[in-house]
Amino acid sequence: MAKQTVIKENPEINIVSLSRYITAETSKKRTILKKLKFSDAMLYSRYANPRSAINKFLKDKDRKVQIFDDFIQKEKERLIDSDYKANDQKCSLECLDILKSKSDLLFASFKNNFSKKGLNKQFTHIYTYGVDVSLAPDYAIYSSESKKLEGFIKLNFSKKKKDRLTYQQGQLITGLIKEHLQEQFETELDRKMCIALDVYSAKVIVAPEARTWIKDKPKLDTAFDEISRVWPFIQK
Numbered sequence: 079m080a081k082q083t084v085i086k087e088n089p090e091i092n093i094v095s096l097s098r099y100i101t102a103e104t105s106k107k108r109t110i111l112k113k114l115k116f117s118d119a120m121l122y123s124r125y126a127n128p129r130s131a132i133n134k135f136l137k138d139k140d141r142k143v144q145i146f147d148d149f150i151q152k153e154k155e156r157l158i159d160s161d162y163k164a165n166d167q168k169c170s171l172e173c174l175d176i177l178k179s180k181s182d183l184l185f186a187s188f189k190n191n192f193s194k195k196g197l198n199k200q201f202t203h204i205y206t207y208g209v210d211v212s213l214a215p216d217y218a219i220y221s222s223e224s225k226k227l228e229g230f231i232k233l234n235f236s237k238k239k240k241d242r243l244t245y246q247q248g249q250l251i252t253g254l255i256k257e258h259l260q261e262q263f264e265t266e267l268d269r270k271m272c273i274a275l276d277v278y279s280a281k282v283i284v285a286p287e288a289r290t291w292i293k294d295k296p297k298l299d300t301a302f303d304e305i306s307r308v309w310p311f312i313q314k
Contacts, residue, residue, distance in 0.1 A: 082118070083116055083117070084116075084117050085116055085314075086114065086115050086117070088208070088210065088309075089209040089210065089305050089306055089309040090209075090212070091111075091114055091209060091210070091211055091212070091305065092212040093211060093212065093213050093232070093251050093255065094232075094234055094247075095110060095114060096211060096250070096254075096298075097243070097246075097247035097248075097250040097251050098241075099111070099301055099305070100247075100250060100297050100298070101244065101246055101247055107304075108308070108312065111305065111308060111309065111312055112312050112314070115309065115314075116314045124166055124169075124235065125166070125169065125170055125173060125233075127149045127153045127156075127170050127174065128149070128170050128174055128235070128277070129195075129216065130149065131145060131146055131148075131177060132177065132193075132216075132217065132231075132233075133194075133217060135177075136185065136191070136192055136193035136217065136219075139192075139222070141185070141189075143178055143181055146174050146177050146181065149174055150174045150178070153170050153171055153174060154167075154171070169235070169237055172237075172278075173235060173277050173278070176277055176278065177277065180280045183280065183282070184275060184280065184282060187229075187273065187282075187284075188219055188229075190221065190222050190223070191219045191220060191221060191222055191228060191229070191271070192219075192220055192222055193217040193219055193220070194217065194220065195216070195217060195218075196214070196215075196216075196217075196218070197218050197259075200262065201258070201263075202215070204254075206299075206302050207299075207303050207305070208306045209302045209305050209306050209309075211302075213255045215230035215231060215232050215255055216231055216232060216233045217230060217231040218230055219231065219271055226265070227263055227265060227267070228271050229267050229268060229270075229271025229272045229273070230256075230267075230271075230273075231273055231274075231275055232251055232252065232273070232274045232275070233274075233275050233277060234274065234275065234276045235277050236278065242278060242279045242281070243274055243276040243279075243281065243283060245283055248274035248276070248281070248283025249283060249285065249286040249290065249291075249294065250294060250297070250298070251274045251283075252269075252272045252273060252274050252283060252285035252286070253285055253286050253290075253294060253295070254298060255272065256269065256272045256285045257291070257295075267285075269284055269285035269286070269287065270284050270285075271284075272284060273285070
């Protein structure tokens with residue numbers, strides 16, 4: 079089956095791609111936008127079992143590592159009927175192994191918290207300079223006692239080393255999501271509970287300190303303006 083190309087007439091970018099755009103060399107920026115404007119239609123959700131395993135692990139008050147073993151077995155039993163699904167299964171098993179072996183390191187900040195998947199769209203999108211930016215934290219983190227929002231986790235599953243999150247990219251991602259959620263919920267989040275998790279490198283990047291965010295935030299406005307101006311002229 080031939081891949082179906084989706085053409086986005088208006089600028090749409092997710093927060094991970096935005097962080098890569100901001101930190102990319104000038105010669106690479108148009109390539110990033112081109113891939114976003116002319117993208118392949120999604121066949122189905124990637125890394126579904128690792129995502130579900132993290133959510134179940136964070137909901138479990140005892141944080142049993144056995145949860146990841148259960149999802150590893152579930153992944154092995156999954157029906158595979160295409161090369162695409164075979165590749166996804168291989169990658170998902172690799173991720174589940176990392177999550178199992180590094181669970182104490184990756185989720186240490188959330189010992190008194192639980193997770194919920196996703197948030198309403200009003201809390202996960204911003205519209206600025208004509209650009210639709212998807213923030214979409216994978217999990218909202220709540221206090222087990224007060225039940226109030228305290229943070230979030232944004233995942234990155236990129237296997238290629240060049241696509242793994244850098245520290246600067248992670249701080250741009252967490253800084254923007256944290257600021258937006260604080261405005262929407264009229265609350266203050268603990269920056270150490272606001273993380274970008276790069277699974278393949280087992281790297282946890284927390285939101286920046288206030289002084290760092292003040293310095294970095296103008297880079298976002300510059301990027302939004304650039305994307306809005308360049309987008310109509312990008313050709314396949």
